[in-house]
Amino acid sequence: MKKIEINDGNTKAVVMKDFGGVISSLVVDGVEILYMNESDLGVANLLAGGIPVLFPFCSTTQDDTYIVNGKEYTMPMHGFVKDMSFSLEKQTNSSVTVYTVPNEIIKKENYPFDFVLHIEYKVSGQSLLINATIDNLSDTPMPYYIGWHTYFRTGSKKNTKFTFDFANYTSYLDGESGEVQGNTIDLSQPLDHVYKGIGDKRMLLENYADGYNAQIVVDDLHEVLTVCTAFADCACIEPWTAVPDAINTGELLRHVAPNSSVTCGWQINVQITK
DSSP: OOOEEEEETTEEEEEETTTTTEEEEEEETTEEOBOBOGGGTTTOHHHHBSBOEEBSOSSOOGGGEEEETTEEEEOOTTBSGGGSOOEEEEEOSSEEEEEEOOOHHHHHHTOOOOEEEEEEEEEETTEEEEEEEEEEOSSSOEEEOOEEOOEEEOSOGGGEEEEOOEEEEEETTTOOEEEOOSSEEOTTSOOEEEEEEEOOSEEEEEETTTTEEEEEEEOTTOOEEEEEOOSTTEEEEEEESSOTTHHHHOTTOEEEOTTEEEEEEEEEEEEEOO
16 A cells, blocks of 8 residues: 655655545644544545545536536546546655546546646645646536545544634535524534635634644635534545536536646644644
8 A cells, every 4th residue: 555655844644646646644743633544445435534635526416417518427426536546746755746637438437528637735834735736638628626525533523613704504414505603613513514605714623632723724716615524533624616516507616728727725734732
């Protein structure tokens, strides 16, 4: 199981390029920030933990299908990149860039575009910086919305506090939608919510049980956040660039122009409190 470690003093991260290019570990001053069960890798990469990459679409599409240029395609939940192998593009002590390209089956059945997805991971100080560059090698605009299914380790959800600034939510649990009341979420309650209408692009997870704070800072393309508390020992806090099924509804749907590239990114700034 090939692992690539990057480090900057007391901060280190591990990338597993053969399993969707996932970040499987982020350790700051000896404290593990992410949840990961490596035994699930190769079986259900998305559920193993870490920071899976969701591309070319986040979440589900209506009936798992969509239409481009008059032809219907299928799309698995959270896209197919999470199950692809990546190749090493470049590496230093504190950073690594990996990339992947689609095969002919994917282009025929799932996504009819030639592309290269580059993911750069860098540790600096007590921060992890993540940037994605999407190259559209096709002659037509390429729709996409990328996301990150981050599993933050939470030994006790009752002893966490998450503060953010979003206006509206939709619940996967019961379909309910509404305005967000206040800016703090109780992570001990059942949540599988999509939030939109972003204000402040800085969010803060305060984990008193495990002794760390994690500030999440997103760029202008990341306008959506999903929060899921369904898993034991972790809370999923997921920056996305669009809402579920954007390929069919058009809401916040992004495009890469023909023979062009788009770069977007976000970061996690960690403070150890114990």
